[in-house]
Amino acid sequence: MSWKSDIRVVVDFGTTYSGFAYANKASPEVITNDTWPEVTGAFKTNTVLKYDQNLRNVEAWGYPALAQRPSRRAERNSTSKPVELFKLHLGNMPEKEKPMLPKGLVYKKAITDYLTEMSMCVESFVLIKETVETRWPNVNFMEQVLLIMTVPAEFTDQANATVRECAYKAGLISTQYSEKLQLSTERSFMIVDCGGGTVDLTTRELLENNRLGEITERSGDFCGGTYVDKEFIKFLKRKVGDSAINLLHENHYGQLQYMVQEFCRRVKLPFTGNKKDFKTFELDIEEVCPVLKQYVSETTKIKLDKDDWIIDLEFEDVKAMFDPVVGKIIRLISGQLNAGASSGTCAAMFLVGGFSESKYLQARIKQEFGGQSTDIAAIVRGAVDYGLNMKTIKTRVLKWTYGIELSPQWKKGDPPERKISHGRINVFSKLVSRGTIVDVDEEFGKELFPSIEDQSAASMKIYKTPEYDGKYPDEPGMEKLGELILDFPDSQLGFNRKLEFTLSFGQMEIRAYCKNQNGKSVDAIFNLEF
Structure with missing residues (x-):
């Protein structure tokens, strides 16, 4: 069993997307999982669960739990809806702003259940990659490796303790206070961790012997990529009516999410903020969400019939979805830079997390900070394996x-x-x-x-x-x-x-x-x- 003690696993448990990577000290290669239920080639999967009707057993997790491709026939009312954004219950935010959970389901159970699925995925993936047979069926696999879980900077000690408790119940560790689990927000220089729900910032300096020192207080807020999705849903409500979207959410949530995911894939991620790059996107309701038609009022239906049930997303529409969220991130970065001004210039800035893929977010940060005395040298996409001990790699x-x-x-x-x-x-x-x-x-x-x-x-x-x-x-x-x-x-x-x-x-x-x-x-x- 000594080989397992050389394994380092990093789990990025995110608000909307999660992933993991691992490395064996015997090899410098860092391997990131890219195989998930019904999805291959993606480094992360959705932080979503779908339960049975009694909320006891997990029927699906990740992408299959969230999005459902529309069928020609309208779906029956679903008895089980996806559970998502449950990680936000760990954050220090007003209760009224936390996402609703199904009656009878507490957020700790949702977190534990998701980490349980992740644990089985990690064990299977690492064992296959390491080509080692499972010879110790009564031994907790995860207890034999060093597990690092990333947590947002704004998490309280109580929130971190809850993460550890849920990890223990999920079987990631054999005792609740096991040293085999490390919670880490460790970053180098300024890290802007743009997840789905939260954005976390911290600034550190490189000290002697490859040690890092924190030079500002960590900061963060709830302004991740899902808030752009929420602006898209508001846009849809203005086009088809609040009632239609609310009924769609209530009765056919899978189709609503399919429409949101199409927006993310075809509009949100490619959007650069440059009008010359933008081509009006035609959202074909009959193609991506046909069941929506039955909930639209007669007045709206007449108008949409004339437009062949196509809703145009113009440049200014999309920009208006981004700007409130991006503006909040810009202000967070400014605050972090001002807090560290007495310690000298910030040598580099790293964008990490799922929302960091946004070309518009990258462009705005470059525009705001790239040419100023803060000397922001670069904006890059981070990796889930940042917490690995890299100083041994030559x-x-x-x-x-x-x-x-x-x-x-x-x-x-x-x-x-x-x-x-x-x-x-x-x-x-x-x-x-x-x-x-x-x-x-x-x-x-x-x-x-x-x-x-x-x-x-x-x-x-x-x-x-x-x-x-x-x-x-x-x-x-x-x-x-x-x-x-x-x-x-x-x-x-x-x-x-x-x-x-x-x-x-x-x-x-x-x-x-x-x-x-x-x-x-x-x-x-x-x-x-x-």
């Missing part, structure tokens, strides 16, 4: 091939359709290949020269691809990590100027750095995906 095996976009002269044999202005062509220039073993902070660089003789600025676009090489930055699989823009002075020198570009890989981050010959530099930090 090398990494790269999962991606990394490179930059260059614009050399178009030459005979190059595709004619790729020829751009000034007789150039945009190509992918590889810096390091997938599968390469790199030391922590090892650098890969290039000396670069102007594409145009009187060029006054340089734009360095950084890409990654799962392939071992690439030709063009727009080919399938290429993903743009970010862009650095730097002055290119002394245009009178023409092509006799150079830039130094460097990409390095830290324990948790990729750092891109570009410097001109006058010493001016720009840099950015990106999440290193495992």
Whole structure:
């Protein structure tokens, strides 16, 4: 059984989405679970339960417990509705704002039941990955590993104690106060943890011997991604009526959630806040939620019939759903920066959590803080495995091939359709290949020269691809990590100027750095995906 003591499991029990990852100290690889009930390829699943009619047994959990694809026939009234957002009952928020639970169900039971399902999923996943047979049927598997559960910064000691109690009842640990369970909000620099229900912030400094010191009080509020979903539902009520949505919620909650999930997938996540990028989204009620038609008033039905039961979501409609939530997050970040001002500048900001995927949220944070004296170096997507002890890792095996976009002269044999202005062509220039073993902070660089003789600025676009090489930055699989823009002075020198570009890989981050010959530099930090 000694092999189990080398396992580190991190469980991210979120308000709307949850996930887990693990690592074995014998290997530097961090493995994130991406297989859930009815879903494959996603790093998290919904924090949702569905019980039997007596609220005793869990019939489904995760995505299958929440969303139901509409059928041609109207659903019968459901006797069992999904239970969601129950984690909010741990937060220090007014009782009237906490989500309603079915009569007879207490939030501690919901948390315990969900963690029980998660426990079985963790055990199965780790055992399969480690290719170890279960030889000790009477031994608690989770008690043999070190389990780290992330908790919001604003949780009280009582809330943390409740998490531990529920983890014990769920079988994650064999005794309630077992040291095999660690609750952690540990972060490095400023972490903005944008979950579904809560947003948590903390700022720490790096001390000697790879220790972290907290330099501000942790802060947080209830302004996560589900609050955008709530604004979408308000929008629907304005279009089809309060009563129609309320009846849909009451009798066909699965179809309502299917419509919300379609909005999230096709509108919420892609929304950038740039009007030029936006295309009016047509919400086809007959396709995504046909049962809604029976609840709409006659007056509204006449209008919707004329529109073929299509509701248009315009740019300003979607922006109005985001702005109250994003504005609250911006104010939280400002407060955290002001609280840490006496300790110096904030070197880096990390966005983590499900809502951090929002391109609009990322753009607004860059707009508000990217160019100010706080010197926010980067905004990145975090990983569920942040709590793992990373200081023992000295090398990494790269999962991606990394490179930059260059614009050399178009030459005979190059595709004619790729020829751009000034007789150039945009190509992918590889810096390091997938599968390469790199030391922590090892650098890969290039000396670069102007594409145009009187060029006054340089734009360095950084890409990654799962392939071992690439030709063009727009080919399938290429993903743009970010862009650095730097002055290119002394245009009178023409092509006799150079830039130094460097990409390095830290324990948790990729750092891109570009410097001109006058010493001016720009840099950015990106999440290193495992």
